[in-house]
Amino acid sequence: MLGLDHGHLGPRGVVEDRVRGGQVVEEVQQVGAGPGARGGPAAGRVLADLQAPLGEVHAQRLHRPLAVRGADPESSLTPCPHGAHSTQDTRVVVSTYPAVVSTYDVARVRSRFPALAGGTAHFDGPGGSQVPLEVADAVHAAMVAGLTNRGSVTAAELRVEAVVSAARRAVADLLAVDPVGVVFGRSMTQLTYDLSRVLAKSWGPGDEVVVTRLDHDSNIRPWVQAAGAVGATVRRVDFDPATGELPTSAVEAVLSPRTRLVAVTAASNLLGTRPDVPAIAEAVHAAGALLFVDGVHHTPHALVDVGAMGADFHACSPYKFLGPHLGVLAAAPALLETLRPDKLLPSSDAVPERFELGTLPYEALAGTTAAVDFLAGLVPGAGTRRERLAVSMAAVDAHETALRDRLEAGLRALPGITLHGTAARRTPTVLFSVAGKAPREVSELLAAVGVNAPSGNFYALECARHLGLGDAGAVRAGIAPYTDESDVDRLLAALA
Numbered sequence: 167m168l169g170l171d172h173g174h175l176g177p178r179g180v181v182e183d184r185v186r187g188g189q190v191v192e193e194v195q196q197v198g199a200g201p202g203a204r205g206g207p208a209a210g211r212v213l214a215d216l217q218a219p220l221g222e223v224h225a226q227r228l229h230r231p232l233a234v235r236g237a238d239p240e241s242s243l244t245p246c247p248h249g250a251h252s253t254q255d256t257r258v259v260v261s262t263y264p265a266v267v268s269t270y271d272v273a274r275v276r277s278r279f280p281a282l283a284g285g286t287a288h289f290d291g292p293g294g295s296q297v298p299l300e301v302a303d304a305v306h307a308a309m310v311a312g313l314t315n316r317g318s319v320t321a322a323e324l325r326v327e328a329v330v331s332a333a334r335r336a337v338a339d340l341l342a343v344d345p346v347g348v349v350f351g352r353s354m355t356q357l358t359y360d361l362s363r364v365l366a367k368s369w370g371p372g373d374e375v376v377v378t379r380l381d382h383d384s385n386i387r388p389w390v391q392a393a394g395a396v397g398a399t400v401r402r403v404d405f406d407p408a409t410g411e412l413p414t415s416a417v418e419a420v421l422s423p424r425t426r427l428v429a430v431t432a433a434s435n436l437l438g439t440r441p442d443v444p445a446i447a448e449a450v451h452a453a454g455a456l457l458f459v460d461g462v463h464h465t466p467h468a469l470v471d472v473g474a475m476g477a478d479f480h481a482c483s484p485y486k487f488l489g490p491h492l493g494v495l496a497a498a499p500a501l502l503e504t505l506r507p508d509k510l511l512p513s514s515d516a517v518p519e520r521f522e523l524g525t526l527p528y529e530a531l532a533g534t535t536a537a538v539d540f541l542a543g544l545v546p547g548a549g550t551r552r553e554r555l556a557v558s559m560a561a562v563d564a565h566e567t568a569l570r571d572r573l574e575a576g577l578r579a580l581p582g583i584t585l586h587g588t589a590a591r592r593t594p595t596v597l598f599s600v601a602g603k604a605p606r607e608v609s610e611l612l613a614a615v616g617v618n619a620p621s622g623n624f625y626a627l628e629c630a631r632h633l634g635l636g637d638a639g640a641v642r643a644g645i646a647p648y649t650d651e652s653d654v655d656r657l658l659a660a661l662a
């Protein structure tokens with residue numbers, strides 16, 4: 167039975183001063199959602215100022231009593247007696263699980279996310295992560311800076327060029343790829359559909375395309391439909407439903423000299439399973455085929471190196487790693503040069519522009535750059551952006567894995583809970599069912615106490631069916647860089 171414990175709810179209130187050279191230059195009130203939660207207008211502030219590393223911000227937490235949901239969040243705030251640098255708050259967490267030991271300063275990270283101020287525990291990151299002020303401010307700043315379309319004459323045109331090239335360089339640092347091979351699009355799904363049609367121009371009857379049942383449908387259906395349109399054959403790879411593992415040998419078993427492309431996920435958005443992509447890449451390349459890797463669920467949780475992974479194509483979505491709604495496809499420029507997508511006559515035929523249909527969402531590109539910078543600053547430090555990403559993503563990985571272990575230990579201790587997926591390498595994404603309750607019912611009960619852990623198949627439809635969960639799937643709790651121990655404990659307490 168679900169005992170829903172309102173006593174564990176812990177709304178937060180945070181007021182921050184942005185500090186430059188010892189002087190307070192702006193106050194950001196971070197209580198509640200909506201326009202009132204933002205600080206002073208971003209207009210006029212340069213992008214670089216908005217993207218200052220987290221280390222330049224000090225936070226003052228304010229205390230307020232528990233159980234004031236629905237009340238005016240600001241009226242019950244009182245200054246924290248521990249002073250300006252305190253990261254304490256008044257949340258009462260009753261925990262019987264091992265404490266998470268980490269140098270990662272999650273309180274400092276959380277203080278940048280206005281959406282967390284309302285007190286909701288967000289386990290819905292795999293569907294779309296929350297966004298820090300730095301990203302929202304960069305989007306705003308781009309929109310009011312005076313942009314037009316790309317060009318080389320006016321200041322507005324040059325600003326757009328700068329936004330586009332900054333975003334390509336940021337994504338290149340994030341994925342360790344060449345900025346010239348970074349293609350932007352509306353979503354990973356759109357980019358994958360577009361690419362599948364281009365690649366299929368050279369396929370025909372007798373050619374084979376490989377997909378896996380572990381994947382999100384966006385890395386299955388475009389390939390199945392593109393293959394079907396030209397008479398190519400689709401081969402499917404199954405994962406082990408007992409463990410969630412996708413053995414490399416299962417991929418190897420379907421490869422042949424006729425294989426043209428293998429599409430596999432770097433991490434399952436349902437089970438978290440992280441297949442051994444470099445080993446799969448070796449086998450795929452030995453067969454003379456191309457490898458397309460869906461990195462959408464993997465990219466927020468680990469330092470990605472597309473070359474080391476062996477991916478010929480790698481897709482991801484900034485809105486899963488604290489950025490705006492956008493899709494990214496990365497590949498070697500030389501490979502992209504060989505492909506001829508359908509395009510408008512007057513639009514650029516250069517790579518990567520050849521693949522970018524229509525006008526790009528420049529404000530979302532500015533937000534993407536800010537998201538990469540934010541990730542690089544999760545652990546303050548020096549070095550190139552790539553070096554800082556390496557340090558920060560290692561810390562995120564350790565923080566999230568510790569929380570996942572805490573969550574899984576807690577769930578295992580509860581009666582009637584079934585955990586799905588125990589792959590040796592997996593992201594901090596936990597899928598579970600509650601005996602006697604439909605997945606949606608569990609999510610609704612959790613949502614009622616401010617814990618967002620949605621249910622469903624999350625478009626990993628073949629995966630959910632192969633697990634025997636049907637289309638209703640199960641409940642998914644995804645851990646993000648801003649998740650903390652008390653979020654986990656609130657989820658466990660609500661299920662107890």
Ligand SMILES: Cc1ncc(COP(=O)(O)O)c(C=O)c1O
Pocket residue numbers: 292293352353354355356382384385431433434435460462463482483492493
């Ligand atoms: C693993 C995975 N692949 C692909 C997608 C689709 O991404 P987009 O929404 O950018 O098309 C998602 C979205 O949830 C996902 O989780």
